Amino acid sequence: xxxxxxxxxxxxxxxxxxxxxxxxxxxKAIIANAMWAEGLSAGVVEQREAxxxxxxxxxxxxxxxxxxxxxxxxxxxxxxxxxxxGVSTCGLVAERILELSGVGWPWRDQPYSIGTAISRSxxxxxxxxxxxxxxxxxxxxxxxxxxxxxxxxxxxxxxSGSVVVSIDGGQIDGRKPPGVKCxxxxxxxxxxxxxxxxxxxxLLGGKVYKGFVDIGLISKxxxxxxxxxxxxxxxxxx
Numbered sequence: 001x002x003x004x005x006x007x008x009x010x011x012x013x014x015x016x017x018x019x020x021x022x023x024x025x026x027x028k029a030i031i032a033n034a035m036w037a038e039g040l041s042a043g044v045v046e047q048r049e050a051x052x053x054x055x056x057x058x059x060x061x062x063x064x065x066x067x068x069x070x071x072x073x074x075x076x077x078x079x080x081x082x083x084x085x086g087v088s089t090c091g092l093v094a095e096r097i098l099e100l101s102g103v104g105w106p107w108r109d110q111p112y113s114i115g116t117a118i119s120r121s122x123x124x125x126x127x128x129x130x131x132x133x134x135x136x137x138x139x140x141x142x143x144x145x146x147x148x149x150x151x152x153x154x155x156x157x158x159x160s161g162s163v164v165v166s167i168d169g170g171q172i173d174g175r176k177p178p179g180v181k182c183x184x185x186x187x188x189x190x191x192x193x194x195x196x197x198x199x200x201x202x203l204l205g206g207k208v209y210k211g212f213v214d215i216g217l218i219s220k221x222x223x224x225x226x227x228x229x230x231x232x233x234x235x236x237x238x
Contacts, residue, residue: 012036012231019102019228023219025235027140029101030215032234034155034167037097041173042067042089043185054169054188055092060111065089070184071170089186091117091153093169094142098155102228103218118144118153125213128223133211136195137164142213145193145204152207154191164204165192 014036020026040051051067058065071086095117099108107120122144125131137143137156143166144153158165173187193205202209218224 014229015232016227016229019224019226021219021222021224023216026101026219026224027138027215029228029230029234030098030103030140030155031157032231033097033100033229034157036231037093037188038167038190039188041185041187043173043183043187051186051188054096055087055089055112056096056108057111059114065112067186070172071186086186087114088117088170089188090168090170091121093167093188094153094155095121097167098142098213098215099225100229102224103215104223104225118151121153121213122210128221130214130217130221130223131211132214132217136161137212138215140215142215143204144210144212145207146210147208150207151210156212157190161195163192163194165190167191 017029020029037054040047040054042048042051048067052065055065065087067087067089069086071088092112095105095108099105105121105124121142122131136159138159139157141156142153143156143164144151146152152168152170154166154168156164156166167188168191169186169188171187171189171191172184174183191205196203196206
């Protein structure tokens with residue numbers, strides 16, 4: 001696969017490889033794909049195709065994800081029931097990063113059902129015994145924090161023991177590129193969150209720590225595709 005972002009400051013060539021079966025190389029491939037996606041914005045015309053690529057197939061009946069409005073959750077004035085505007089991309093981006101690296105999600109070639117990205121990842125991982133709610137996630141793991149409508153997923157790229165660094169979808173782009181009528185569209189960005197304890201609960205970035213999809217266990221149980229797709233040079237240091 002070759003993806004070229006016209007009029008951007010960088011062009012990255014990608015290649016198809018046999019999916020790494022060792023935990024170390026699988027984690028390296030995931031980190032490389034996460035860092036490749038960093039900075040992509042739905043509001044930048046030249047990056048829209050690559051941004052949509054990171055989300056996969058849109059829901060049935062629509063050609064594209066609703067990316068031209070900021071994502072928000074709000075209460076309807078008429079009945080007070082919760083509704084959403086736009087689409088939350090954090091779970092979709094995290095899934096895609098792992099999928100590109102060879103993790104065998106069974107649904108990624110299917111149209112998306114709104115609101116399922118994080119729950120389906122947790123459910124799949126739990127059923128296959130690769131979900132952990134204890135200990136700290138390692139680089140390459142898909143981590144989940146928060147509760148209910150405030151839940152968030154991301155891919156860890158570094159963990160110092162006190163701070164977790166990650167690549168996150170669903171971030172806000174404060175810029176207003178030409179042709180965009182509003183600010184606050186979605187972006188993939190690097191984030192850093194600090195560990196804290198609150199009673200018996202662990203907090204990460206001020207949100208309840210839910211757990212993570214353990215790439216070490218995925219590698220152990222070989223829940224993988226035969227092929228992966230990575231940026232060229234992903235393993236230049238051996």
